[in-house]
Amino acid sequence: DPKIIQKPKYLVAVTGSEKILICEQYLGHNAMYWYRQSAKKPLEFMFSYSYQKLMDNQTASSRFQPQSSKKNHLDLQITALKPDDSATYFCASSQDSGNTLYFGEGSRLIVV
Amino acid sequence: GDSVTQTEGQVALSEEDFLTIHCNYSASGYPTLFWYVQYPGEGPQLLFRASRDKEKGSSRGFEATYDKGTTSFHLRKASVQESDSAVYYCALSPDSNYQLIWGSGTKLIIKP
Numbered sequence: 001d002p003k004i005i006q007k008p009k010y011l012v013a014v015t016g017s018e019k020i021l022i023c024e025q026y027l028g029h030n031a032m033y034w035y036r037q038s039a040k041k042p043l044e045f046m047f048s049y050s051y052q053k054l055m056d057n058q059t060a061s062s063r064f065q066p067q068s069s070k071k072n073h074l075d076l077q078i079t080a081l082k083p084d085d086s087a088t089y090f091c092a093s094s095q096d097s098g099n100t101l102y103f104g105e106g107s108r109l110i111v112v
Numbered sequence: 113g114d115s116v117t118q119t120e121g122q123v124a125l126s127e128e129d130f131l132t133i134h135c136n137y138s139a140s141g142y143p144t145l146f147w148y149v150q151y152p153g154e155g156p157q158l159l160f161r162a163s164r165d166k167e168k169g170s171s172r173g174f175e176a177t178y179d180k181g182t183t184s185f186h187l188r189k190a191s192v193q194e195s196d197s198a199v200y201y202c203a204l205s206p207d208s209n210y211q212l213i214w215g216s217g218t219k220l221i222i223k224p
Contacts, residue, residue: 004155042217043156043201056211090155099205100146101212103155 003027004104006091012110013081020067021076021107023091031055031094032074033101034066038087049074050097081111114139116202118215125192126223133187133218135176135202143204145169145178145185146212150199159187159200194222 007022025032034046048056052068063085065077078085088106115138125131137145144163148156160169162178162185169176174189185202202215 042199043214045211045214048211058211092155097205100158100161101148101156103157105153106155 002105004091004093004102006089006104006107008107009105010108010110012112015081015083015111017081018077018079019081019109021078021089021091021109023074023076023104025072025091025093025102025104027093027095027102028072029093029095029102030071031096031099032068032072033092033094034074034076035090035092035103036087037090037106043090046076047074055097078109083111085109086111114143114204114206114213116204116213116215118202118218120218121216122219122221124221124223127193128191131187131189131192131196131220133200133202133220135185135187135215137183137185137202137204137213139183139204139206139213141206142180143206145176146201146203146205147174147176147185147187148201148203150201150217152198156201192220192222194224196220197222 004025031050036044046059047066063079067075088108090106091104092101117136146161147159150156160171162169165180167178199217203212
């Protein structure tokens with residue numbers, strides 16, 4: 001059974017709309033992350049959270065907002081979607097800082 | 113700043129060929145070094161890691177040795193199989209930092 005659940009697996013959205021990508025991990029980890037992967041940038045770090053607190057943000061746009069309602073939960077809200085946001089978004093977790101990352105299967109977003 | 117360089121964007125081999133994917137890094141101290149593998153349609157997964165100079169990491173026939181002198185962590189496999197076709201990422205974790213520094217990835221293509 002997958003230990004990191006991402007929903008939805010595939011998503012088509014209209015330019016200007018808002019979507020939320022869901023991520024839950026059942027590994028008992030303290031840190032969670034969001035990464036983006038597109039043809040332009042192979043694997044791009046976005047955010048890191050530890051104990052539900054933002055540790056690092058490498059995303060320039062405020063249109064991307066992580067939301068953590070529980071320690072094992074880190075959603076990603078994306079507003080005012082643009083075609084350039086089309087990518088696969090990966091959620092990951094680790095026991096703590098500097099530890100091995102475990103990735104989910106990704107949410108593939110297409111913005112038309 | 114810290115960085116990871118993978119010189120090969122793509123490597124094409126035949127089955128049973130010897131594989132080398134080069135990884136050089138730039139970081140202070142003793143970062144932890146990782147190799148991740150990403151199969152089509154999946155998130156990256158850890159192949160192995162190493163934390164000390166001269167430490168060898170290995171898994172599934174792949175291996176790499178942490179070399180602080182040459183700041184390298186080259187991935188090798190003696191005899192590749194078609195099932196090894198994937199993208200391989202070298203990464204490093206600076207001390208007590210939540211953000212992994214990723215290489216650009218190397219796509220391995222195995223010709224049957």
